[in-house]
Amino acid sequence: xxxxxxxxxxxxxxxxxxxxxxxxxxxxxxxxxxxxxxxxxxxxxxxxxxxxxxxxxxxxxxxxxxxxxxxxxxxxxxxxxxxxxxxxxxxxxxxxxxxxxxxxxxxxxxxxxxxxxxxxxxxxxxxxxxxxxxxxxxxxxxxxxxxxxxxxxxxxxxxxxxxxxxxxxxxxxxxxxxxxxxxxxxxxxxxxxxxxxxxxxxxxxxxxxxxxxxxxxxxxxxxxxxxxxxxxxxxxxxxxxxxxxxxxxxxxxxxxxxxxxxxxxxxxxxxxxxxxxxxxxxxxxxxxxxxxxxxxxxxxxxxxxxxxxxxxxxxxxxxxxxxxxxxxxxxxxxxxxxxxxxxxxxxxxxxxxxxxxxxxxxxxxxxxxxxxxxxxxx
Numbered sequence: 001x002x003x004x005x006x007x008x009x010x011x012x013x014x015x016x017x018x019x020x021x022x023x024x025x026x027x028x029x030x031x032x033x034x035x036x037x038x039x040x041x042x043x044x045x046x047x048x049x050x051x052x053x054x055x056x057x058x059x060x061x062x063x064x065x066x067x068x069x070x071x072x073x074x075x076x077x078x079x080x081x082x083x084x085x086x087x088x089x090x091x092x093x094x095x096x097x098x099x100x101x102x103x104x105x106x107x108x109x110x111x112x113x114x115x116x117x118x119x120x121x122x123x124x125x126x127x128x129x130x131x132x133x134x135x136x137x138x139x140x141x142x143x144x145x146x147x148x149x150x151x152x153x154x155x156x157x158x159x160x161x162x163x164x165x166x167x168x169x170x171x172x173x174x175x176x177x178x179x180x181x182x183x184x185x186x187x188x189x190x191x192x193x194x195x196x197x198x199x200x201x202x203x204x205x206x207x208x209x210x211x212x213x214x215x216x217x218x219x220x221x222x223x224x225x226x227x228x229x230x231x232x233x234x235x236x237x238x239x240x241x242x243x244x245x246x247x248x249x250x251x252x253x254x255x256x257x258x259x260x261x262x263x264x265x266x267x268x269x270x271x272x273x274x275x276x277x278x279x280x281x282x283x284x285x286x287x288x289x290x291x292x293x294x295x296x297x298x299x300x301x302x303x304x305x306x307x308x309x310x311x312x313x314x315x316x317x318x319x320x321x322x323x324x325x326x327x328x329x330x331x332x333x334x335x336x337x338x339x340x341x342x343x344x345x346x347x348x349x350x351x352x353x354x355x356x357x358x359x360x361x362x363x364x365x366x367x368x369x370x371x372x373x374x375x376x377x378x
Contacts (some may be wrong), residue, residue: 001247002026002071003117004058004104005078007036009207010120012043014075014244015235018046024144026052028067028078035201038334041376042199053109058100065106073248074117079169082205083124083296086165088264097168098175105179107189111305116186116242116251121173123193123262123301127152127160134300138268140229141299152233152265152304155191155258163296173258180256188251193303195261196271196323197237198330209274209324214332216278216286226293228272233302236318236326253257254311267320277321281328295346 001018005011006027016027027043029036043051053075055062058078068074079097080086102118108114133144143149161170186327194209202210204223216224243261247254269277279285309315318326 002028002067002074004028004067004074004076006075007043008033009037009039009076009197010038010195010237011077012199012239013197014077014241015026015043015051016046017241017245018321019043019046019051021048023049024052026046026051026054026148026261027068027136028054028058028063030055030057030078032057035199039199052053053086058094059103064104068107068115072115073116073250073251074104074108075212075244076101076119079120080165080171082203083163083165084205084294086163086168087295091165093164094164094168094171098171099164101139101172102175105175105185108185109183114183114185116188116248116255117176118188118190118247118251119172119327121176121189121191121258122166123191123260123298123303124163124166124296125151125159125161125170125173125191126157126301127166128164128271128296128298129153129300132300135227139272140231140268140275142231142373143300149354150265151306152262152302153260154304155260155307163273166296173325174299177256184255186251186255188247188254189258190247190308191258192235192240193301194234194261195237195240197327198306200237200327208271209269210327210331211284212271213278213324213328214335216282217328217331217335220273221287221289222255224271224275224300226297228288229270229299230277230288230297231270231300231302232298233265233267234269234320235261235263235267235316235325236323239316239318242314242317243308243314245249246314250312256309257307259308259311260262260303260305261308263316263320264305265302268302269320274324277324277364278328281325289302 001023003011003015006015007029054067082095105266135143135144161167173189175190176187180187196209200207200210212222
């Protein structure tokens, strides 16, 4: 089994599960993200199948070809993962997410019998959902449409690619589906909502649940962009891995299909609510500061996972409260809070506390009610 981006957060959790089942796991990773050494050390200590690391970039045909040798199943997780980074460098974002995916698909197409591939896309392909009418509650935005509130956004929602990140992931998403249609590559797409759990380092740009917790554990203020009432469905990483494991053997049966995957309406969270959870876990509420809403941020997104559940008999099992407790415990063990660091006005971008200034170009004013919003837009 090949896992691209296998030393990252989701990749390492998936590789651990595969290895524990006795599979031979190949990791293709450029090892450029902070924390990958820690994840590799953890993976090496897991008993089970063998582990092979192919250091390399998914944009390199030779590296991808080398990693694919002898492989009959692929999980394509490698990519540029932050909206803000895509706004700062759209060309690199496209190069990694779109061209890197096309390189992998071309290498699969060259195989006599292409390996099945599961690609992790994103809910960002649905855009900012400004057409969805929302009601403002105490600590969250709620859809005015009862059906949408009860079920979430399903795959019939038209793609609406906002931000370079949305465009690059949407491009990769559609190439996966088209290579299944045009060339018979057994490809399946999962459009992930917010995933969280152990081995997620979390930065201000990506992995907000872990980032909030790390800030609190280290005694730093938490920055909330917008009013803090934005709602996401959150999915514990063990539940995501279970879904991927069930999809892997079914890629030929399900090829050319896109699935939403997330916690669904029963597992939702706003930044304001997460701060309250952290306060309960630590016995004190962390300090919070507010900034303008960032460009392309959705005020509401919750996955309707009905299509996935019907296809692989899957449901999230870990509740929000339990998942947050487990992540908080892992972070508390993994990172001893540093002392003597004063809060900064920048954003933490790695575990060595390097800071960079927040660019005004990445912020937009907080919107009020969406103009022309339809109460039951899907």
